[in-house]
Amino acid sequence: MLRFTIRRLMSGVVLLLVVTSATFFLAHLAIGDPTAGLLGNNATPAQRAALHERLGLDRPLITQYWDWFSHAIRGDFGTSWRNFQPVSDQIALRVPVTLSVVLAAMFLAAVAGLGIGIVTGLRPDGILARVLKLASVVLFALPGFWVSLVLVMTFAVRLKWFPAVGYVPLTQSPSAWLSSITLPAVALALAAIVMIAEQLRNGFLEVSRQDFVRTLRARGLSSRRITLHVLRNASPAALTVLAVMSVGLLGGAIVVEIIFNLPGIGSLTQSASQIGDIPVLLGLTAVTVVFVVLINFLLDLVLGWINPKVREI
Amino acid sequence: MKKIWRATCAAVAAFAMAACTNSVTSTGGTTDEDIKIGTLLDVTSWDPAQADIGFDGPYLSALYDPLIALDKNSRPVPGLARSWRFSTDHLTLTMNLRTGVKFSDGEVFDAAAAVQNLRHLKDGVRSGQAYANVTAIREVDADTIALDLKKKDDALLYYMGVGRSWMASPAAIEAKTLATRPVGSGPYTYDEGKSTPGSEYVFTKKSGHWDDKTYPFGTVHVLPIADPTASFNAMLSGQLDVAYANAADIPRAKDKGWNVASDVATWVGIQFTDRTGKELKPLGDIRVRRAINHAFDGAAMLKSVGQGAGVATTQVFPAGRPAYDEALNDRYAFDMDKAKRLMAEAGYPDGFEVTMPMSSIFQPWQPSVQQTLGKLGIKVTWKNLSPADYQKNAATYPMFVAVLALDSNPAASVDGRITSRQWFNPNPSTKDFPEVDELIGKIEKADGEAQVTLIRQLNEKITDLAWQDVWYQADNTYFSVKGVKVTPITGMMFPTLRFVQRG
Numbered sequence: 001m002l003r004f005t006i007r008r009l010m011s012g013v014v015l016l017l018v019v020t021s022a023t024f025f026l027a028h029l030a031i032g033d034p035t036a037g038l039l040g041n042n043a044t045p046a047q048r049a050a051l052h053e054r055l056g057l058d059r060p061l062i063t064q065y066w067d068w069f070s071h072a073i074r075g076d077f078g079t080s081w082r083n084f085q086p087v088s089d090q091i092a093l094r095v096p097v098t099l100s101v102v103l104a105a106m107f108l109a110a111v112a113g114l115g116i117g118i119v120t121g122l123r124p125d126g127i128l129a130r131v132l133k134l135a136s137v138v139l140f141a142l143p144g145f146w147v148s149l150v151l152v153m154t155f156a157v158r159l160k161w162f163p164a165v166g167y168v169p170l171t172q173s174p175s176a177w178l179s180s181i182t183l184p185a186v187a188l189a190l191a192a193i194v195m196i197a198e199q200l201r202n203g204f205l206e207v208s209r210q211d212f213v214r215t216l217r218a219r220g221l222s223s224r225r226i227t228l229h230v231l232r233n234a235s236p237a238a239l240t241v242l243a244v245m246s247v248g249l250l251g252g253a254i255v256v257e258i259i260f261n262l263p264g265i266g267s268l269t270q271s272a273s274q275i276g277d278i279p280v281l282l283g284l285t286a287v288t289v290v291f292v293v294l295i296n297f298l299l300d301l302v303l304g305w306i307n308p309k310v311r312e313i
Numbered sequence: 314m315k316k317i318w319r320a321t322c323a324a325v326a327a328f329a330m331a332a333c334t335n336s337v338t339s340t341g342g343t344t345d346e347d348i349k350i351g352t353l354l355d356v357t358s359w360d361p362a363q364a365d366i367g368f369d370g371p372y373l374s375a376l377y378d379p380l381i382a383l384d385k386n387s388r389p390v391p392g393l394a395r396s397w398r399f400s401t402d403h404l405t406l407t408m409n410l411r412t413g414v415k416f417s418d419g420e421v422f423d424a425a426a427a428v429q430n431l432r433h434l435k436d437g438v439r440s441g442q443a444y445a446n447v448t449a450i451r452e453v454d455a456d457t458i459a460l461d462l463k464k465k466d467d468a469l470l471y472y473m474g475v476g477r478s479w480m481a482s483p484a485a486i487e488a489k490t491l492a493t494r495p496v497g498s499g500p501y502t503y504d505e506g507k508s509t510p511g512s513e514y515v516f517t518k519k520s521g522h523w524d525d526k527t528y529p530f531g532t533v534h535v536l537p538i539a540d541p542t543a544s545f546n547a548m549l550s551g552q553l554d555v556a557y558a559n560a561a562d563i564p565r566a567k568d569k570g571w572n573v574a575s576d577v578a579t580w581v582g583i584q585f586t587d588r589t590g591k592e593l594k595p596l597g598d599i600r601v602r603r604a605i606n607h608a609f610d611g612a613a614m615l616k617s618v619g620q621g622a623g624v625a626t627t628q629v630f631p632a633g634r635p636a637y638d639e640a641l642n643d644r645y646a647f648d649m650d651k652a653k654r655l656m657a658e659a660g661y662p663d664g665f666e667v668t669m670p671m672s673s674i675f676q677p678w679q680p681s682v683q684q685t686l687g688k689l690g691i692k693v694t695w696k697n698l699s700p701a702d703y704q705k706n707a708a709t710y711p712m713f714v715a716v717l718a719l720d721s722n723p724a725a726s727v728d729g730r731i732t733s734r735q736w737f738n739p740n741p742s743t744k745d746f747p748e749v750d751e752l753i754g755k756i757e758k759a760d761g762e763a764q765v766t767l768i769r770q771l772n773e774k775i776t777d778l779a780w781q782d783v784w785y786q787a788d789n790t791y792f793s794v795k796g797v798k799v800t801p802i803t804g805m806m807f808p809t810l811r812f813v814q815r816g
Contacts, residue, residue, distance in 0.1 A: 031699060039438045047438050083358065083492050093510060149542070157549040164550035165543050166536065167512050261536070261543045263511030270539075271355065276701050 008300045012293035016286065020072070023285040024065050027278045033057075034276030038081055055081055068282065077283035082275055087283040090268065095287060097167050098264035100177070101256065102249050104185035109192035109249075110242055116193065117200025117238060118231065124205055132201070136194045144252055148187040148259045155183055165261035184260045188252050192245040199241045203234030236303050243299035247292050346531030348797065351544045351556040352807045355511055355537040359495035361430075362437025366476035367718065367806035371535050374809035375516040377479035377497035378524070380408065380427065381470055382811060385800045387721035389470040392524075393422060393480055393498070403465035410456040414523060416482035416498045424452040426483045431460070433486050434477060443472035445733065465757055467724035467764065475720075475804045500528040500810070512536065527811050545792075554797050557807055558790040560622030566792045576801035577624060577631050578789035579716050582609070583682070583782040584737050587711035589745050595665045596711050602779035604655035606645035608685050611784035613647070618677050623787040627776055629719070629730050631803045632786050636723040636768040641776050649688060656689050664690020668710060671695040672703035675714045682714055708739045719786065721803035723768045727756060731775070749774055 034055075035048040043051075052058050056067065071078060077087035120129040139147070156164035162183045168176035207213065207230045216226050254266030261267075265284050272280040354368040364373055379392040394408040414422040428450050435444040446469065449461040462469070482496035495503060501516035508515045516533040536552075538544040541559035548556045548571070558566065558573075566573050583605065590597015612625035627645050630636040656662060667686075671679055679695070686693055698706060707713040717737055720726045732753060734741050743750040752771045759767050775781075789806060791799040798816035802808045 031701070033705065034701065035705070043438050085493060149546075152546050152550075157546055160550060164546040164552055165538060166547075166552065167509055169509060172507070172509075258540050259543055261512065261538045261540065261547070263509060267511060267539075274700060276699070 004304055005301065008297050012297055015293060016289045019289045020282060020286050021065070021069075024068060024278075024282055025061070027281055028061060028064075031273075031276040031278060034081055034278065038275055038277075068279075072282070072286065077286065078279040080272075080280050081277045082272075082280070087279050090280060091265070091283050091287055094263060094265045094268045096169065097262050098250070098253050098257070098266065100167075100170070100181045101184045101188060101262065101264065102246070102253050104181050105188035105192065105249050105253075106242070106246050108185055108189035109196055109245060112189070113193045113196025113242070114200060114235075114238065116197035117204065118227075120197060120201040121204025121208070121230075121234070122227070124201070129201070132194065132197055136198055139191050139194050144187070144191065145255055145259055147190060148184075148256055151183050151187050152259070167260075167262045167264075180262075184253075184256045184262060187256055187259075188249050192242070192249065195245060196238050196241050200234060200238040203237045204230055207234045239299060239302060243295055246295050250288060250291060347534065348530040348532075348555065348813065349534040349536060349553045350813065351536045351538045351547055351553040353537070353539060353544075353557045356514070358492050360437075360491035361477075361479035361481060362434050362440045363492060364476070364479075365439060370476055370805050370807050370809040371533075371813075372514060373476065373479050374499065374811065375501040375533055375535070376495045376499045376503060377481060378414070378422075378499050379474065379476070380410075380431075380478035380480060381473040382809075383471070383474035383802060383804075385802070385812065387471065387474075387802060387804065389474045392474075392478065393427070394478075397470070404462050406460040406462065406469065407453065408458050408460075410458065411523065412456050414498050416485075416496055417502055417519075418482050418484060418496045420482045420484050420496075422480060422498055423455055424458050427458050427480065428452045429483045429486060430480045431458070431478075433481075440477050442733070443469070443477035467757075467760075468720075468722060468728045471720070471722035471725045471804075475725075475802075476809065500524060501533055504532075529815050530813075533810065548792055548794075555791060555793045555799055555813060558792045560620040560788065560790050562792070563622070563790065570795060572793045572795070572798055573790065574793070574799045574801050575622060575788040575790040576803055577633070577719055577786040578801075578803060578806060579718055579787045580626075580629050580783050580785075581614075581619065581623075581678070581716050581787050582611075582714075582784040583712050584708075584715040584717070585712050585779075585781055586708045586737075586739065588778075588780065593665075593667060593711035595659065595661050598659040598661075599779060600655040600659035601661060602782070603645065604652040604659070604689060605686070605691075606779050606782045607648045607652040607655065608689055609681075609782060609784050610647040614678070614681055615785035615787075618681070619785055619787050622790060623785045625785045627783050628772055628786075629717075629775070629781060629783060630723070630726050630768070630772045631719040631721055634721055634723065634803070635765045636726065636772050638769055638772060641773060644776055645779075645782075652689055661690070664692060666692045666694065667712065668694045668696055670698050670703055670707045670710050670713050672698050672700045674700050674703070675716070678714050704736055708737055715781075716787070718806070719803050723765050724756075725804070727753070727768055727771065731771075731780075746778065749778070 035043065035051050039047055039051060056064060068078065075088070077091070079085060080087055080090055116128065116132060120126065120132050123129060152164050155161045162179055166180055168180045170177040213226060213230060216229060253264060254269065256262070257264045257266035265287070268280065269284050272284070350371055352368055352371055356372040357363065357365040357369050359372070359376070361373060361377060380394040381389045381397070382392040384390045393411050393414060395411050397406060397408040399406055410424060410427055411422070416422060420426065431444070431450045434440040435447055435450065446462045446464055446466040447460050448463050451459045451461070453459050480498060481491055485491045485494065485496040500522045501518055504515040504517050514535045516535070518528065518531050522528070536547070538547060541562070544553070544556045545559065545562050547553045563573055585596055585602060587593050587596045588602070595601045606627065611627070615621060615623050615625050624632040626632055626642050628637060628641055656664065683693055696710070707715070715737060720729050729735065730738070731743065732741050743753055749771065752767060752774060756764055756767045756771060789801055791801060793799050796815060798814050800808060800812040802812060
């Protein structure tokens with residue numbers, strides 16, 4: 001298990017290096033000269049040159065890269081070109097927003113998806129199974145932003161149960177925080193719930209038909225214990241889907257942040273892109289990659305724990 | 314399994330009840346003393362020298378007092394400057410300052426503070442444009458300052474009023490901390506504890522502010538909401554009392570009984586940067602520029618792309634203001650045959666080739682431009698740029714699609730559109746157009762109504778010369794709930810708090 005863990009960690013580090021390096025060079029190529037966005041439209045060439053010097057943009061790109069990289073590995077992502085505040089401070093303000101929504105969505109997806117998957121697996125011809133089939137078709141056919149808008153119109157505008165926009169930090173008011181993330185999290189989680197439930201249900205049905213289950217039944221084990229055996233064998237596929245969806249949720253969070261006007265990393269990415277704030281973009285990329293690597297790493301550990309064969313891959 | 318179900322149902326119910334109960338307190342709307350304002354953009358900077366005045370008005374006007382403010386007709390009115398006068402040669406502006414005002418850190422507002430602020434604003438990359446003609450800023454006595462000018466500047470007071478004379482604490486300027494920790498003498502203080510940067514900024518009213526009556530709301534919440542649908546939904550759900558609006562939602566807003574306030578804010582069309590043909594010979598021919606003007610159906614573009622929110626016009630002076638001339642709007646009536654005739658007369662019956670910049674912001678107009686110019690045989694090669702690069706580089710092309718802010722003050726309109734160097738007007742010289750040059754000279758010397766008459770003549774002249782191809786002037790629109798009234802000010806993309814009143 002230790003070798004397996006180290007191998008997975010190393011591949012995560014390599015991924016982090018590749019993605020952040022590629023982002024660095026691509027951002028410099030794509031964004032070009034950021035001084036227009038930072039100084040406004042009427043800055044003089046002298047003012048632009050002064051800012052170039054202040055930001056170190058007058059140095060060779062490879063020197064700039066090494067400077068960024070050598071600081072980044074020590075956790076220093078530099079300062080924002082927009083307001084010259086530490087990037088890490090800005091990300092620290094935004095990450096809790098996105099993580100609140102994404103983790104709540106993952107929690108909802110895991111609990112509801114696994115719950116529905118088990119129930120529909122046990123009763124494949126029940127009403128819930130039929131509803132699940134219909135929901136899987138409908139939810140995949142509808143665009144995510146449309147589903148979000150329906151939720152807003154129903155639960156925020158009509159019923160006024162939840163706010164239509166905005167985010168309240170957990171530290172300010174736990175109840176208002178919960179209220180502000182509920183609709184975004186549900187909007188993000190709906191498709192994931194259906195997908196996880198479908199995977200688990202299918203896995204459940206497939207495993208239930210296997211010989212070892214028949215043997216367990218013949219040995220007279222209680223249905224609860226048999227269910228647990230089946231669940232253990234059927235869950236890897238659903239867990240993989242959960243991990244894949246969690247990465248997808250991070251991407252979906254950007255759309256949801258716009259619709260619900262949440263000040264998360266999605267909206268920060270958007271504003272940093274508009275003005276060409278490369279240090280912020282690089283910091284956000286690094287944080288996102290770490291999150292993705294971490295999720296996959298945790299999944300690998302869980303799968304490795306559930307199924308020892310995975311460790312040999 | 315039944316137990317699991319029961320537990321799950323109970324948990325979900327508890328969660329929903331908690332959320333619903335909480336929502337009553339968190340989203341139950343505002344009290345009579347509060348106001349929640351939804352604007353399009355987050356604050357650019359808390360430092361008035363770095364702020365972009367367009368959308369920063371509601372944020373900065375909460376915290377800072379201006380030396381000079383504007384009234385609803387865009388005329389300068391006293392702020393921290395109680396009165397002012399220009400010298401007879403118009404080269405010195407003397408201001409008498411309000412006394413007894415303190416900044417929220419305890420620093421005193423006096424002549425020294427005003428001088429330090431104005432020097433800070435003049436040095437600012439963004440704010441410095443307003444003070445381009447100011448050569449010196451002097452302290453005359455404890456409550457009097459003087460600004461020396463290199464030439465008569467009729468736009469200076471307007472620029473100061475539109476958002477370029479916010480006064481900040483001298484200590485904060487000295488410490489260079491304004492960008493993140495604003496310290497002003499304004500009617501409100503920033504409540505950092507209740508604010509969520511990027512989502513909601515909360516300002517609490519001070520007691521005993523010298524201009525207390527102008528600010529009727531106890532607490533001001535400003536929410537930057539970039540997505541128009543999100544903003545409209547926030548209005549519908551009762552989370553906002555005022556919103557920067559999408560014109561397409563006006564009918565629904567009226568159905569709801571909200572107040573709808575609109576006024577022109579930008580002109581939309583094609584800016585010709587090369588009017589002499591130095592870079593692209595055909596553009597030096599007035600018949601070609603006029604042909605392009607005739608080729609575009611501005612009214613149709615206003616209806617289709619501009620959602621009908623604005624005024625179809627050929628002018629860059631704001632509709633309804635003194636320099637605007639209704640009669641000029643017929644000058645370039647949509648007439649493709651005439652446009653083709655003019656092209657042929659100019660020697661370009663088959664058109665010509667041109668490279669134009671494009672970015673995501675201007676894409677709504679791209680197909681119309683491509684198609685319309687194509688009908689004249691003008692083949693456009695588009696050069697795609699990022700929005701930031703567009704503003705830096707668009708004027709290096711002979712012509713480009715533009716959405717440019719308007720100013721309500723006639724002298725500022727001349728300065729901003731024609732005589733001063735701007736990103737969209739890198740070569741403000743008018744020497745190649747003697748009639749324009751002569752009029753500008755006269756305008757600079759004139760005052761009052763005589764000056765406005767001359768500016769109207771200038772408007773006619775540059776329209777006649779097809780100085781640019783204006784399709785329409787687009788409105789900015791604001792929705793407000795009953796009991797709250799917004800007065801749009803052309804020149805402010807979002808008005809300052811003094812223009813958000815009960816009513």
